Amino acid sequence: MISVDDFRAEARTWLPAHLDRRGTATADPHTAEHVAEHRAIQRRLFDGGFAGLTWPAEYGGRGLTAEHARVFQEEAAGFVTADFGILSVTTFGSCVPTMIRHATPEFLARHVPRVLRGEELWCQFFSEPAAGSDLAGVQTRATRTDEGWRLDGAKIWSSLAHLADWGMCLVRTNWDVPKHKGLTWFGVPTDAPGLTVRPIRQIGGSSEFCEEFLDAVPVPDAERIGEIDRGWSVTSTLLVFERGAGRPGAVETPDEPAPMPADLMAVARDSGRLGDPAVRQRIASAHVEVYVVAQLKARIATMSRLGKADAGVAAYGKLGLAGATAARARAGLEIGGASAVAWEVGTGGAAAHSFLESKKPAIAGGTEQMQRNGIAERVLGLPRERAVDVDLPFVEVLRRAREW
Ligand SMILES: Cc1cc2nc3c(=O)[nH]c(=O)nc-3n(C[C@H](O)[C@H](O)[C@H](O)COP(=O)(O)OP(=O)(O)OC[C@H]3O[C@@H](n4cnc5c(N)ncnc54)[C@H](O)[C@@H]3O)c2cc1C
Numbered sequence: 478m479i480s481v482d483d484f485r486a487e488a489r490t491w492l493p494a495h496l497d498r499r500g501t502a503t504a505d506p507h508t509a510e511h512v513a514e515h516r517a518i519q520r521r522l523f524d525g526g527f528a529g530l531t532w533p534a535e536y537g538g539r540g541l542t543a544e545h546a547r548v549f550q551e552e553a554a555g556f557v558t559a560d561f562g563i564l565s566v567t568t569f570g571s572c573v574p575t576m577i578r579h580a581t582p583e584f585l586a587r588h589v590p591r592v593l594r595g596e597e598l599w600c601q602f603f604s605e606p607a608a609g610s611d612l613a614g615v616q617t618r619a620t621r622t623d624e625g626w627r628l629d630g631a632k633i634w635s636s637l638a639h640l641a642d643w644g645m646c647l648v649r650t651n652w653d654v655p656k657h658k659g660l661t662w663f664g665v666p667t668d669a670p671g672l673t674v675r676p677i678r679q680i681g682g683s684s685e686f687c688e689e690f691l692d693a694v695p696v697p698d699a700e701r702i703g704e705i706d707r708g709w710s711v712t713s714t715l716l717v718f719e720r721g722a723g724r725p726g727a728v729e730t731p732d733e734p735a736p737m738p739a740d741l742m743a744v745a746r747d748s749g750r751l752g753d754p755a756v757r758q759r760i761a762s763a764h765v766e767v768y769v770v771a772q773l774k775a776r777i778a779t780m781s782r783l784g785k786a787d788a789g790v791a792a793y794g795k796l797g798l799a800g801a802t803a804a805r806a807r808a809g810l811e812i813g814g815a816s817a818v819a820w821e822v823g824t825g826g827a828a829a830h831s832f833l834e835s836k837k838p839a840i841a842g843g844t845e846q847m848q849r850n851g852i853a854e855r856v857l858g859l860p861r862e863r864a865v866d867v868d869l870p871f872v873e874v875l876r877r878a879r880e881w
Pocket of ligand 1: 601605606608609610633637686837842845847850862
């Protein structure tokens with residue numbers, strides 16, 4: 478295997494010859510144009526041998542270590558690399574790493590090279606109208622057919638499904654066993670016959686997530702991820718990745734944060750309150766929180782590299798980010814006062830917009846309450862939450878629920 482130093486030298490030569498330098502402008506990664514442009518950048522990275530650094534070589538990756546991935550992050554920081562926004566997280570951060578642990582070699586040989594070439598982006602078909610925190614309660618069903626399976630049901634809150642190529646989909650294959658024991662995962666193309674993907678307009682005006690309706694969607698058995706009815710073990714792997722642990726190359730020594738949070742400074746300046754001692758305290762607190770969350774994430778990245786981060790540990794990072802985001806958004810409104818919540822259409826409103834968006838990290842990938850449950854049970858060893866439905870066949874759970 479190439480040494481880390483030689484790899485650093487290779488990256489240092491390759492990067493300026495093949496990628497643009499990063500400017501100060503930030504583009505919205507969640508548009509069709511941006512995604513198309515960045516698929517081409519992903520292809521360039523693949524052709525240069527800089528895609529899937531820690532993924533197995535037999536599937537197009539480079540089979541290197543987390544240390545190599547970290548070094549590449551450092552070297553590439555000043556260049557425009559492929560950025561699909563949330564789809565980068567779902568594809569490269571959670572779906573494919575989970576597949577690598579659970580899917581068949583044939584499945585991986587078919588999909589992973591396409592992902593690395595920027596030809597396949599994956600979204601997550603997990604949540605349903607009646608199953609979010611209780612993910613094991615999904616009711617989308619897969620039934621056997623001569624050709625494979627047919628899927629019927631509904632999914633919701635699937636981030637960027639309208640820009641993705643495939644969805645990683647959790648369904649029920651057995652209704653006569655307890656809920657965790659009758660689940661199976663499949664890969665489903667977002668343009669499959671019978672699948673309707675509909676973007677949902679959010680309170681902040683954007684449409685990042687979608688709802689899906691599955692009406693006799695045909696799926697070959699070759700697109701199954703993991704064993705039939707054993708989907709919960711796949712889910713357990715996935716949730717650790719989704720909560721931000723186990724990602725090779727994650728930053729372990731974050732940069733020092735900028736001296737003060739620039740957006741809050743702008744709100745304070747615009748409302749003439751930069752000299753207000755209470756406002757200065759709020760801005761300093763927000764600065765400290767950014768610093769603490771970055772250090773926390775770095776510590777989790779180190780624990781992941783050492784194989785010591787499970788879903789309980791990952792919960793700290795999620796919880797930290799959720800708390801800091803909400804506090805910062807609240808600070809923006811409090812500092813700006815009336816001027817932060819009223820604005821001309823098309824101008825300003827950044828503080829109010831941040832406030833509307835600030836709930837996302839407290840819900841996405843498992844709510845704050847579920848993270849606290851995880852820490853209580855997995856880390857602190859407190860008694861498990863009482864559950865009345867885990868030992869009953871799922872059909873019986875549904876029957877009793879109808880009678881409550
Ligand atoms: C920005 C964003 C992106 C998302 N992206 C995706 C995606 O790509 N794919 C996908 O499948 N889903 C996605 N989701 C959905 C997300 O995973 C769910 O919203 C989340 O798991 C909560 O489920 P729910 O909305 O059904 O709420 P519920 O589970 O109905 O919870 C409602 C409230 O009850 C509380 N609660 C529930 N159970 C317990 C308990 N046992 N103990 C204590 N409190 C409890 C919750 O904390 C919450 O406050 C996304 C959500 C957001 C906000």
